[in-house]
Every structure is written in structure tokens, then in C-alpha cells.
Amino acid sequence: MVSYACGHACPQRFHHPTKGGISVQTLSLRALSQVRLLGRQPDGSGPVPLFYTASGFECIFTGSELALCIEAGFALYEPWISVELNGAWIARFPVQAGRSEVTLFRGMTPGVPKHIRVLKDVQAMHGDPDHYLLLTGLRFSGGDFLPLPEPAYRLEFVGDSITSGEGAIGAAGEEDWVSPFFSAVNHYAQMTADALGAEWRIVSQSGWGLLSSWDNDPRCRVMAYYDTVCGLADGPHNAALGAQQPCRFDAWPADAVILNLGTNDNNAMENPPWTDPATGRQYAQRPTPEHLAALEQSAVDAIKQVRARNPQAWILWAFGMLGAGRMDAVLRAAVSRAAAEMNDSRLCYLPLPAATAGTLGARRHPGVECHRQAAQALTTCLRSILPPRG
Structure with missing residues (x-):
């Protein structure tokens, strides 16, 4: 075993006999060039941290058995992961604290390629600094690891609880805020990416917005952490794993960035002010002309920030899965203003289908059918603006 600066041990290649004399190998994912890491990653050569929703890996492997070695920790919210085999969702489970080994498949026909994809279902947990995977x-x-086909596109999705996959799995009517009710698979980003043959990644946090969280906390602004790998993953442990590193946008040039922010700002206007525990000062979003203008400016600033980091990408502001509210007009105006101020023709606003009583999922969030409808709208839009590939 080789220790890295983060203090974790990462297996290099080693062999030991198994029943029948067949040699077993354990390799670091970073040592396998045919394995594709998914989601934002820090620079490093050690174990692979999974921060945001839908972080993970995929590969094509011809052996009969494949197992994943994992290390996890948490105080409040355990990580969950999903496993897909040849495009089918075959497993989903919580990861226990400590080190463990999970069999992804076994007993399958040797020599036949199997496409495996493993995704983290749960978001980066700002409220649990001990949460890591x-x-x-x-x-x-x-068996051999075979080259993966190149993705047709790279898509980045930036948002709140909807983009974290909150409520996308679980019974309608569930209200507990717990890890099992997050999903990276019943998810509009995954559905959109798969329809387009794209690789995708997510930047999101439940309850957060442009100017504040749903309960008016102005510290909870998603775009304040956009330039880091996952700066909202709090605590020294996540810092040691590289969460606070600058994101290397040039290493993963996005073809489109989809912004889905504004729902929590809309909700904040109806909620009591937030009181700063240190100063006693209060902050509240309210539907006054002055504040709506500030919200519009924050959306313009977000678009300009995304454009500065992604100079070649299309930028879509896609909104409305929990209703348009006051933010629809604000966001439309922001997109128009940003396009004019930057003389940028690769910007657009896309209204998304709103959840209904029949398409709501757990925690009064969009369920899988609402995510599917949003993905259909996004897929149609992206096909019309992105250059044909593949």
C-alpha cells in the first residue's frame, strides 16, 4: 500500500492466489487509463474522491467479476451509490463508514465486454463536514479494460436540490431529509446526457440559491463556490481531499452549461428573515422592485462567471420544475441583458415543465416523471443548438 498526502492509502497493483490458482489484481482507478472518472476531480494521484451528485466512474471490462474498494465516512448523512450494468440500473445501496469492498458483478461470461457505471447518489453535504466517499x-x-468511446459532448449542470436529485426517488409524501431520497439516476441531467451520448457533471446544493438559501441565509450561494472543485464541502477532511482546489475548467471544456437556479430565491421571499448569529443583523429576500433588480443582477453575474470559465460553451438557463414563480421574468430578463452586454449569441432561456400532483416525488420535489419531462425538453433544445457529433 502507498500512502498519499491526504492520509489515505491507495492500493497499487498486487497479486495473490485465489481458489483455482487464478491471480487477483487490485489497481488504483487512476492507474487504469481506460477507466473514466466522472464529476469534478482535484489534482492528485491517490484515491478518487466523489464530491457532487453523479460523481463516479465508468469502464468496459471483459472479465467475469469486478469489485470496487471504497472508503467512506460521515456523521449525519451516509453516502449512497448506484450501479449500472450495460445501461441497466442493477443496484443501489448505502456505503458504510470505514473501508469496504463491493462486488459490482460476478459469474458473468469471460471475454464479453460489460459496461459498468457507478454514480454517487448523494450530494456533497455542506452540513456534514465528516461526509466523504x-x-x-x-x-x-x-479480463481486460477496453477503451470507452469518446463522449459526443460534455455537459455541466449547476443547481440546487433539484439538480442534487433530492426527491427523485422515494414515495410521494416522504418528508424526512435523509440520504436515501437522493438519486443520480432518476435525474434529468443523467437522462439528458445519456440521450445525447454525453458525459456530464453536476455542481449543486440543496436549499441554496443565487442570493440566499430558501430560509434567507445569504452565505448559501451556489455560484460563490463554482470556481473550486467542491468548495462547499466543508471541513479540514474535505480540504485535504482537494475540495478547495481551483477547478481546472480547461481540463474538461464543457459544450454546454445548464443553470437551474432560482427556486430557493423564490421561496425565500415568502419566508422569515435570517438572523446572523454573530451580529444579530437580519437578511431577507422580498419581492420589491429593488430586490428583484438585485436578483436579476446576480443572475447576470452568474452567467458572466460561467462564460469566463467556459468560453466556448452554450449557456442555458433552464428553470421551472417547481413552478415559474416570480423568478421566471427575472431570469428571462437576466439572460437577455447578459446576451446584450457580452454580445453573446450562445445564451438562451429554457422553461421546463413544472411538476404536478402526479409527477411530484419525495419531499415535495420533482419525481422521476418530472425529471424525464425536463430531460426531454433539454435534449430537444441541446440537439437544436449543439453541432452534430458521433
């Missing part, structure tokens, strides 16, 4: 290795005996 590391992929430390892949264990297998026999």
Missing part, C-alpha cells in the same frame, strides 16, 4: 481501487481476476 473515496474510491480506492478495482479488484478483478482475468
